[in-house]
Amino acid sequence: MTSPAPAPGDARRYSRITGTGSHLPPRRLTNADMVALLAARGLETSDEWIVERTGIKARHFADDGVNASDLALHACRAALQAAGRTADDVDLIIVATSTPDMVFPSTACILQNKLGANGCMAFDLQAVCSGFVYALSVADAMVKAGGVQCALVVGAEVFSRILDFDDRTTCVLFGDGAGAVVLEASDEPGILATELHADGKHVGILCVPGTVAGGSVLGDPLLKMDGQAVFKLAVGVLDSAARAVLAKAGRSEADVDWLVPHQANIRIMQGTAKKLKLPLEKLVVTVDEHGNTSAASVPLALDVAVRSGRIQRGHTVMLEGVGGGFTWGAVLLDF
Ligand code: ACO
Numbered sequence: 001m002t003s004p005a006p007a008p009g010d011a012r013r014y015s016r017i018t019g020t021g022s023h024l025p026p027r028r029l030t031n032a033d034m035v036a037l038l039a040a041r042g043l044e045t046s047d048e049w050i051v052e053r054t055g056i057k058a059r060h061f062a063d064d065g066v067n068a069s070d071l072a073l074h075a076c077r078a079a080l081q082a083a084g085r086t087a088d089d090v091d092l093i094i095v096a097t098s099t100p101d102m103v104f105p106s107t108a109c110i111l112q113n114k115l116g117a118n119g120c121m122a123f124d125l126q127a128v129c130s131g132f133v134y135a136l137s138v139a140d141a142m143v144k145a146g147g148v149q150c151a152l153v154v155g156a157e158v159f160s161r162i163l164d165f166d167d168r169t170t171c172v173l174f175g176d177g178a179g180a181v182v183l184e185a186s187d188e189p190g191i192l193a194t195e196l197h198a199d200g201k202h203v204g205i206l207c208v209p210g211t212v213a214g215g216s217v218l219g220d221p222l223l224k225m226d227g228q229a230v231f232k233l234a235v236g237v238l239d240s241a242a243r244a245v246l247a248k249a250g251r252s253e254a255d256v257d258w259l260v261p262h263q264a265n266i267r268i269m270q271g272t273a274k275k276l277k278l279p280l281e282k283l284v285v286t287v288d289e290h291g292n293t294s295a296a297s298v299p300l301a302l303d304v305a306v307r308s309g310r311i312q313r314g315h316t317v318m319l320e321g322v323g324g325g326f327t328w329g330a331v332l333l334d335f
Contacts, residue, residue, distance in 0.1 A: 005149065005185030015143035015151075016190035017335060019085065019182040021078025022303035023071050024175075024290065025062040034172050043168045050172050055266025059175030059291030061160040067101040069110040071178035072156035075299070076115055082306075083182035085150060087117040090182075092151035094139055095124050096131025096295035098324070099158045103212055107156065121148075127198070128206070129262050129323025131155055131295030136183070136319070136331050137194035143185050154180040155295035162208050164222035173264070174223070175291030179299025192316075192332045193248035195241050202326035205229040230326075231268065237328040238272045238320050245318065245330040253277055256332075257315040258305060262322050263287035263297040272320070284310070294323065311335055 006013040029037070031047035038045050050056050062071065072095060080086060093115075095108040102110070108122035127134040132155035139151040156178035163171040183191075210221035238261065246252060253276045261269050263286050273283045286301040293300060298319050305311040315335045322328040 006187050007146070012187055013144055013146065014186050014188060014190035015140045015183050016186035016188065017181045017333065018184045019079045019081070019083025020180070020299065020303040020306045021075045021080070021082060022177065022179040022300045023074035023078070024060040024177045025066060025071060027061050027063060028058050029061055030058045031056070031172070037165065038168055041166055043166070045168050045172055054173060055285070055287050056173065056291045057288045060177060062158045062176045066158070068095070068097050068099055068156040068158050068178070069101050069107050069114060071158070071176065072107065072111045072154045072180065073114045075156070075178040075180040076111065076152050076154060079152065079180040079182050083184070085182055087115045089150045090117045090152050091120045092139060092142060092148045093117065093120060093122040094135040094151065094153050096127065096135040096155045097124060097157055098126055098128050098131065098294055099161055100124060111154070127295070127321070127323070127327045128325055129264065129292070129294045129297065130321030130325070130327035130329050132179070132298045133319055133321035133329040133331055134196055134327070136181070136191070137196055137329065139183050140191045140194060143183060149185050151183045152180055153183055154178065155297070155299045157294045157296045159223070159294055162221065162223050169227060170223055170225050173292050175293050177290055177293040177296045177300050179296050179303050181299060181302070189334050192251065192334060193245050194329065194331050195245040195248065196329035197237065197241065198325045198327045200325065202233065205326070206324040231265070233326055234264070234268050234322045235271050238268070238322055239275045241320060241328055241330040242272065242276055242318060245332045249332045251316065251332065255316050256282065256318050258282055258284055258311050258317045259320070260284045260298055260301050260305065260317060261320040263290060263301055264292045264322070
């Protein structure tokens with residue numbers, strides 16, 4: 001249990017994760033399923049290619065009619081239960097998503113109503129695959145500023161809805177899911193430091209360029225990615241963000257018990273761990289079973305590692321996000 005938080009404005013007021021939760025839709029597609037799905041469209045892929053290039057073996061797709069808020073609802077209920085909290089305790093909901101239920105209102109408002117947390121602040125945050133790291137940093141600042149006691153920070157995605165199944169270079173990479181944490185005010189850290197960046201000159205290397213106007217979709221509503229350009233940028237920025245967040249917190253690489261990076265590609269994740277001289281046993285990997293779930297990937301991986309008993313109270317954890325925008329960032333925390 002967290003002890004009573006210092007008053008707003010007190011420099012000893014911190015934010016701390018008190019519960020985690022996640023949810024995957026039940027429909028699981030293996031690489032063999034993707035081979036069959038693409039073959040029906042006259043395209044070739046193979047389990048070997050997907051595993052060798054990405055580490056992905058399976059992903060989950062939501063059924064028709066199941067939206068990001070539905071996946072988020074399950075993840076939030078699990079996180080609240082783990083924290084010993086109820087919807088009545090929540091005074092902020094942030095949903096990081098690039099696949100919202102509607103153009104508006106926000107998925108956070110839709111989720112809020114499903115949770116029965118009506119009345120508290122609720123908004124979406126869009127930073128693609130860095131979304132959860134961004135949302136956690138924003139919630140941390142709001143808790144420290146004093147206006148928030150108990151926040152639900154969520155990453156929820158149905159990327160299967162924006163995949164081009166005639167583009168084998170992207171459709172095998174992504175999956176659907178949701179992860180959530182309860183973040184509460186505390187007199188002990190908690191979140192030690194955050195580091196966020198974006199560079200909009202790279203908008204075109206990873207985007208869904210379409211928009212809604214005049215009653216129809218204008219432009220292409222499906223995901224486009226220059227994989228090699230993203231790969232090269234990701235390796236550099238994940239390393240610089242990790243070093244910057246450690247420096248801010250006055251910690252070193254040796255202090256990190258667990259690295260929970262965005263789950264896009266096992267080669268990028270292992271490369272990041274090696275650059276930080278972290279043994280691969282300290283790297284949390286779920287990309288093999290989840291694929292890339294964009295903003296949901298970090299909280300999903302965090303929850304899996306917490307529930308399997310690997311991440312324990314007192315461990316120092318580094319979360320890292322990177323994705324469309326181009327956006328990237330890191331959060332260092334004592335769990
Ligand atoms: N099956 C079989 N062959 C394929 C497939 C497939 N599914 N897709 C591409 N190929 C072929 C290509 O056509 C190419 O063939 P060619 O050499 O005959 O032209 C060959 O495989 C190599 O293609 P590359 O694109 O060079 O493959 P690469 O090794 O770069 O791997 C990948 C591609 C996996 C996309 C990689 O570049 C990557 O992971 N990039 C980073 C993605 C990422 O980190 N995203 C994070 C952010 S996501 C977000 O924000 C939403």
